[in-house]
Amino acid sequence: MIGRIVRSVDFERVLRCPPRARSAHFALHHLAGVPTPPAKPLRKRENEQLSTGEARTDVLPVDDSAIQAEDPGSRVWLGMVIPKRHARRSVTRSLLKRQIRAAIGRSESSLSGGLWVVRLRSPFDRAAFPAAASTALGELAGEELAKLIQRAA
Template sequence: MIGKLQRPVDFERVLGRQSRARSAHFALHHLAAEPAPSAWHAAKLHTAQAELSTGDPQPAHSTVEHAPPRAPSAPVEGCWVGIVVPKRHAKRSVTRQLLKRQIRAAFAERPGMPPGLWVVRLRSPFDRQKFPSAASDALRAAARAELAKLLDKAMKPKPEAAG
């Protein structure tokens, strides 16, 4: 399962860690955890369990989105991917969207990714002299090839530090 990171708190948790792999244009961050529970879901559950003032208390129904709390030692399941493509590195929205689509496709092609939170960050712009079109096939191919190498690099186990 590949989910989508959307909450700022999850991005902060992952980006606060050192990058797991880097390439010329991208940085890949990973945290073996699940997304933080949403405050909206907690508020919704609280109001669902409250007594109604119009009569007998109604049985509270759990929402579909709410998952039971996990044990701290339980293994993490599923991948959640967050994408950071800042305007300062990709001025045109067409280019930003192209890069986001390529990042999602690169993760979809790799079903064996370790579970947890993943954030791919564009850390430097692609050369506009080399790729003058905002959504060229050349840019698409270059981004896809670089992302494939980046994910392959991230999948390799880190060498143990001697010391």
């Protein structure tokens, strides 16, 4: 399972590292480790029992033993940086994010554990791809990302 990098401090940590691989449009950064914990712990509810009715007894508890047994250092955490200056249209940014998630998902087993950030470093030519989310743009980005990840792994 691929985790998400959500805290800006984690993005900053990873982007301080030199890129592990570069392509014409993307850079792939890696940092061995895990995301930083939140600054404030989650607040517990003061009253654990709800007053809306009786507790259900037919619901079985979820077994988290497989998740807890996993070494957090071997897990892949993914972050994406797609700046507006390189992809003006939100449709294009969404397409690129989907392509990045798919490419990382296909090669998750070959990647070492830690924090991975894919950064769009130059724009795609709008004259060559006039449609914001064309299949040609998606295929080109997917192929480029596959080669990038293969070089990094």
